[in-house]
Amino acid sequence: MSAVLGTAAVALGLAAAVLGMATLAIGLRKGNPGMLRAGQRYVWLILAGALLATASMQYALLSHDFSLKYVADNGSRSTPLLYTVTTMWSALEGSILLWSLVLSGYIALMVRHFRARATDPIVAWASLVAFGVAAFFFGLMAGPANPFRVVSGVIPLDGPGPNPLLQNHPLVAFHPPMLYLGYVGFTIPFAFALAALITGRLGEGWLVETRRWTLFAWGFLTVGIVLGAWWSYEVLGWGGYWAWDPVENASFLPWLTATAYVHSVMVQERRAMLRVWNLSLLVATFSLTILGTFLTRSGVLDSVHAFTESPIGPAILGFFALVVTVSIALIGWRGDTLRSPGSIDAPISREGAFLANNVAFAAFAFVVLLGTVFPLLVEAVNGDQLSVGAPYFNRMTAPIGFTLLFLMAVAPALPWRKAAAETLHHRLVWPAWAGTLTVVACVVAGLRGLGPLIAFGLAAFAGAAALRQLGLSVRAARRSGQPAWRALFGRSNGGMVVHIGVVILAVGFAASSSYGHRAQFRLSPGQSARLAGHSVTYLGTTTADLGNKKRTSAQVRVDGGKVYEPALNLFQFGSQAIGSPSVHTGPFSDVYLTLVVPPDADGVAVIGVNVQPLVAWLWTGGGVMGFGTFLAAWPGRRRRRPFVPEADAAPEVASGEATPVAAAASS
Amino acid sequence: MSRRLTWALLGLVLVVALAVGSRGPSGPVTEDQRARRITSIVRCPTCRGLSVAQSDAPSAEAIRDEVRRRVGAGETDAQIKAYLVSRYSEDILLQPKTAGAGLVVWALPVVGGAAAVGGLVVVLRRRRLRPGAKVSDDDQALVDAALGR
Numbered sequence: 001m002s003a004v005l006g007t008a009a010v011a012l013g014l015a016a017a018v019l020g021m022a023t024l025a026i027g028l029r030k031g032n033p034g035m036l037r038a039g040q041r042y043v044w045l046i047l048a049g050a051l052l053a054t055a056s057m058q059y060a061l062l063s064h065d066f067s068l069k070y071v072a073d074n075g076s077r078s079t080p081l082l083y084t085v086t087t088m089w090s091a092l093e094g095s096i097l098l099w100s101l102v103l104s105g106y107i108a109l110m111v112r113h114f115r116a117r118a119t120d121p122i123v124a125w126a127s128l129v130a131f132g133v134a135a136f137f138f139g140l141m142a143g144p145a146n147p148f149r150v151v152s153g154v155i156p157l158d159g160p161g162p163n164p165l166l167q168n169h170p171l172v173a174f175h176p177p178m179l180y181l182g183y184v185g186f187t188i189p190f191a192f193a194l195a196a197l198i199t200g201r202l203g204e205g206w207l208v209e210t211r212r213w214t215l216f217a218w219g220f221l222t223v224g225i226v227l228g229a230w231w232s233y234e235v236l237g238w239g240g241y242w243a244w245d246p247v248e249n250a251s252f253l254p255w256l257t258a259t260a261y262v263h264s265v266m267v268q269e270r271r272a273m274l275r276v277w278n279l280s281l282l283v284a285t286f287s288l289t290i291l292g293t294f295l296t297r298s299g300v301l302d303s304v305h306a307f308t309e310s311p312i313g314p315a316i317l318g319f320f321a322l323v324v325t326v327s328i329a330l331i332g333w334r335g336d337t338l339r340s341p342g343s344i345d346a347p348i349s350r351e352g353a354f355l356a357n358n359v360a361f362a363a364f365a366f367v368v369l370l371g372t373v374f375p376l377l378v379e380a381v382n383g384d385q386l387s388v389g390a391p392y393f394n395r396m397t398a399p400i401g402f403t404l405l406f407l408m409a410v411a412p413a414l415p416w417r418k419a420a421a422e423t424l425h426h427r428l429v430w431p432a433w434a435g436t437l438t439v440v441a442c443v444v445a446g447l448r449g450l451g452p453l454i455a456f457g458l459a460a461f462a463g464a465a466a467l468r469q470l471g472l473s474v475r476a477a478r479r480s481g482q483p484a485w486r487a488l489f490g491r492s493n494g495g496m497v498v499h500i501g502v503v504i505l506a507v508g509f510a511a512s513s514s515y516g517h518r519a520q521f522r523l524s525p526g527q528s529a530r531l532a533g534h535s536v537t538y539l540g541t542t543t544a545d546l547g548n549k550k551r552t553s554a555q556v557r558v559d560g561g562k563v564y565e566p567a568l569n570l571f572q573f574g575s576q577a578i579g580s581p582s583v584h585t586g587p588f589s590d591v592y593l594t595l596v597v598p599p600d601a602d603g604v605a606v607i608g609v610n611v612q613p614l615v616a617w618l619w620t621g622g623g624v625m626g627f628g629t630f631l632a633a634w635p636g637r638r639r640r641r642p643f644v645p646e647a648d649a650a651p652e653v654a655s656g657e658a659t660p661v662a663a664a665a666s667s
Numbered sequence: 668m669s670r671r672l673t674w675a676l677l678g679l680v681l682v683v684a685l686a687v688g689s690r691g692p693s694g695p696v697t698e699d700q701r702a703r704r705i706t707s708i709v710r711c712p713t714c715r716g717l718s719v720a721q722s723d724a725p726s727a728e729a730i731r732d733e734v735r736r737r738v739g740a741g742e743t744d745a746q747i748k749a750y751l752v753s754r755y756s757e758d759i760l761l762q763p764k765t766a767g768a769g770l771v772v773w774a775l776p777v778v779g780g781a782a783a784v785g786g787l788v789v790v791l792r793r794r795r796l797r798p799g800a801k802v803s804d805d806d807q808a809l810v811d812a813a814l815g816r
Contacts, residue, residue, distance in 0.1 A: 203806020208813040238714075238721050245716045269810060272802055347791035355790065359783045367776045374772045375758070381768075388772060389716060389761030391708045396776055425670045432674075436681045443688040450689035457681070520723070579723075596723045608723050 002065050006056035006148035010141045013049025013100065016042045017135035024128040033119035040118050040127045043104070043111045046134055050097075050104035054088070057097055057147055061087050066156045069149040070094060076161030078548035078572060083167035089176045090162035092297055092312065093147035098176065099293075100137045102184040107134060110188050110213075122206060125195035126188075133187050136319050144312045160573035161548060168569070168580055169235045175227040179251060182221025183289045186258065188213040190286035193279050197330040202337050204269055207278070211265070212633050214282075218258050219629030225251050226505075226622025237579040239518060239592045239610035241618065242509075244393040249372045250292030253365055257285040260361035267351045270416060276331060276338045277358070283327040284365075290320045300376065346418045353411035360407065364400045368393065394513075398451060405458035405506060408499055409435070409465045412492075431468060435461030447515070455510035463503040466496040494632025498625050505621025511614040512590075518610040520596055524603055532611040534559055534591050541599050548572055551580075554595045554605055558584040566593040566607070590615040702735045705747055708761050709734070718761055 020042030027035030057070070061084050066072040074091045075084065088094040107130045114123045141147060166172050189210040196206040228251065233241035242248060261281040268274050294300070298313030331338065344351055371388040378384050413427035438460035439453050447453065473487035473496075487493060521529040523538035530536075539555040553567035564582040571578065584591040594608035703720055709730060711722035719727040719734075730751070737747045751759050763769030802810075 201803070201806065203802045203810070205806040205809040208809055211813075238717055238723070240717075240721060243716045243721075269814065344791055352791055355787060359787050363776065363780050363783055366779060370772060370775060374763075378768045384768060385756060385758040386763045386769060387710050387758040387761050388763060389708075389710060390718065392762040392772070395762075421670070425673075429673060432677055436677050436684070439681060439684045439688065443684045448688055448691060450685065453685060453688045594723060 002056045002060035002063075003068055003148045003150050006053050006060070006068075007146075009049045009052035009056060010138055010146075010148065011049075013046050013053065013104070014135060014138035014142050016045035016049060017131045017138055020046070021128055021131045021135065024124050024131070028121060028124055028128070036119045036124045039124070040111045040115075042131070043108050043127070046131070046138075047104040047108045049138070050101045053097055053141070053147075054101050057088055057094060058085065061085070064158075066159055067150055068147075069151050070147045072151050072156050072159045074159065074162050076159045076548065076572070078158075079161045079167060080548070082170060082173060083162060086166070086173050086176075087162045089180075090166045090172075093141070093145045093149075095176070095297070096137060096140050096145045096312075097147050098180055099184060100134070100141060102177075102180045103130075103134055103137060103187060106184055106188055107131070110191075114209075122192070122195045122199050122201055125198050126191040129191040129194045130187055133191070140312060140315060144315055161571070164549075164569065164571045164578045165235055167548070168578065169231060171227060171231040171234065175224060175231050178220055178227055179224030182217050182219075182224045183251075183254065183292075185213065185217025185220060186254065186282070186286050186289060189217070189282050193282040194327065194330065197279065197327075197334050200334065200337060202275060202334060204272060207265055207268060212635075214258070214262060214265075215629055215633040218255075218262055219626050219633070221251070221255050221258065222629065223622060223626040225255060226619065226625075230619055230622075233592075233615070234581065234583065237581045237594050239516075239581070239594075239608075239612070241615070244368075244371070244390045246372050247296045249368050250288075250295050253292060253368055253372075254285045254288040256361050256365040256368065257281050257288060260358045260365075261285060263354050263361075264358045267354045271344075271351055273343065273351065274355075274358075276335075279327075279331055279338070281358075283323070283331075287320060287323050287327070288365075288369075290316060290323060294320060295372070348414065348419045348424075350411060350414045350416045353407055353414050357404065357407050357411065360400050360403045364397060364404075367396045367400070371396070401506070402454055402458060405455070405462050405503075408502065409458065409462035412465055412469050412496065412499070427468070428465070431461050431464035434464035435459075449514055452510045452514040455506060459503045459507045459510075463500055466499040466503070469493075469496045489631050489634045491632045494628050494630070494634065497628030497631055499628075501621045501624030501626075501628055503621070504617050504624060508614045508617030508621060512612040512618070516610065516612040518608070520606055520608050522604050522606050529607075529609070531609050532589075534589070534609075534611055536591070536593065536607065536609055538605060538607055539563065540603075541595075541605060552595065552598050554593075554598075554607060556582070556593050556607060558591050558593075564591075564593050566595040568595050568598060585616050587616060589613045698735070698738045701744070702731070702738045705734050705738070705744055706731055709748075709751060710759050710761050712755060712759065 020039050023035055023039035023042065026032070027039055059065070060068045060071050061075050062081075064071065064075060064077050066075070070091065070093050071087075074087050074094070079087065089098045107127070110130065111118075111127060114120075114126075117123050161167060192206045192210045196202050225248075228248065229241040232243070232248075233239075258281075261278060264274050264281065265278055268278050294313060294316040298316060300313060344355070346352065371393055374388050375386055378386055409431060410428065413424065413431075415423060435457045439457040442453055442456050447456075470487065470493060473493050474484045477484055477487035488497060517532040519529075519531050521536070521538075523529060525538060525540045528535055528537040535558070537557040537560075539557060541552060541554050543550065543552045545551075548571060550570045551567050552570075553565040555563050555565055557563050562584065564584055566582040567580040568577045569580060579594050579596075581592055581594045583593070590610075590612050592608075592610035592612065594610075595605065596608045597606035599605040706720040706727075707718050709719040711717045711719050711724055711727040711730075713724050713726040714722050717727075719730045721727075734747055734751075737750065742750075748760065757764075763772055765773050
């Protein structure tokens, strides 16, 4: 039944998307408002299709309907409930279903949000583009990535369950949905960018309208990537969280271009510059989400994440090519109207810093993209095999990262248009001392190594600069009689909170990757070992049969306190034992334990111990970044819907001048 | 204190601190450090994407032992890497050589970066206002409203 219902739901979504596109196209051609409204209403049918398909899949998974090929390949009776639900995104077809669900949700929100202006051609075109993307993803499910294919021949009684790595940690329930909320969210600004190009309304209006959509997508993507790193740390067992794996890079690439965009868009709003560049960044971000899907889902790259291989590759690559071609053609066609009226007055200015920021982010994205696809290109050209791994990425991106930290410290202090030396001195002198003294303190404390010291110094510089801005906002808020917490809301204040998150994350990254210690110890029960100031005592091993897996856990006492249980799991249908690390997390250092070799006949086990400082700062920093994004997207006092009638808007504008943001900027 | 003096002092303190901080531990590089340096750029053959130094896999353990043995026998880094490439293949090294096709992946970002910085300088130097396309009144009104002007 699930198969029939699911297939029907996919067909409904596909048909609604195509019919909606056709209705909108005719409506736009004829200038018929009724048809434009009717066309956008198809979104509810698309959403219904996605919801029904998801419900069918979940029903099939939960009721162990092994007549469905997807369930037979990825489900099992012994998998716990949580991982049965998450099985939907444990393999290719279900992931596309999740993508379609999130996409339908976003488009529905978009249509609802702009319903008062449904007949505006720019909204109609944006809907048309978004429907086109939806049609592609429903088309994938109707064709090469059909999640509702039925088993041919005998229906199995049980299945192997999802990939063992995907049923080992509850984060698997949060990381993919978050990531998809980010990835897919960029469809909306992309749709508006294309609509602006098509309608020729290339002023700043469409940017303002999609500002918050972009911020939300960016926030979700940020949190999704950090959760992915956390998952990798807690599950994969090598003690790290970021391996520059192609799948990680695939999620990081759109993040880089989107981050460049959320900065440079301010230059366009403020100074009406960088129009072509901003459009290109949005198109690049969306294209990179599609390219990432191609890289990770087509099996073209070998990686720890490449769980699936499927004939879906050509379809996605074709769609990627279509998106890029159409966008470039449109930008070329509108080239003349895209010419910006503004120009930069002085290099040492806010807009100058944003420009430098964009060059740095673009370079970062270029290096990551090149390193990711280079082995593929070389192999395609002359059949040679070579690897481009972490040492390459670390070496090439570190200078760019330092540049970005430096800009992050300096840019908020720079005024628009032009900076006087006096102003700069006044605003930067104490953050700069904070950075310098941090370096001195680190050196005195015995820390060595140029890279981490530069990172800590720049991080302190940037952190102090952000705190200074927030302090000014709080003071301004107090003066104008508002509560201090109000000073955290709004774009520039939220942005400073995000910067503080980045600083925390950067410190965690630099410290944990520079000052880690790892060792393996052969221990008999009762024996202890010491590493980097921590003691570990091996107590013994227990085994348990948990239905879907057999678990051998070692009991290890850390620093004479709590007992941790690193384990090896043998899954019912897997041949290889999957390790489950166990982590003692502290504010200043983590002790990461793995069971490398279970006890032999003499009871001697090999325990892997990995001590890394400040790992928890990474997750904290990610959380602060997400929170800051939320604050930045919060509708501030001075931000209103762009299309409120003039008469209503006027008094608010007047009061808006006295908000903390404005006051801080003019201090 | 004058402005200039403040920044000069700050720069001096920073340079001294970094100079002291970037000095590694005194004495020659130990065998253990050399082995770790080499294994951190060698790919673990069975885990893809991880270095031998990072992995607990048996294949990584075997390479670690072999590298340690060769370091002890007095082989140079280059000799050990050459051995590993002959034993496995070119892609056992996590960073491509700076020769042949591998050169491209190193040089391209440097060339591109230089070009981008050059372009930035050109853009920033072009200061005069260009009479260009005008913003439509509608859009300008939306921006003004949004920016609270």
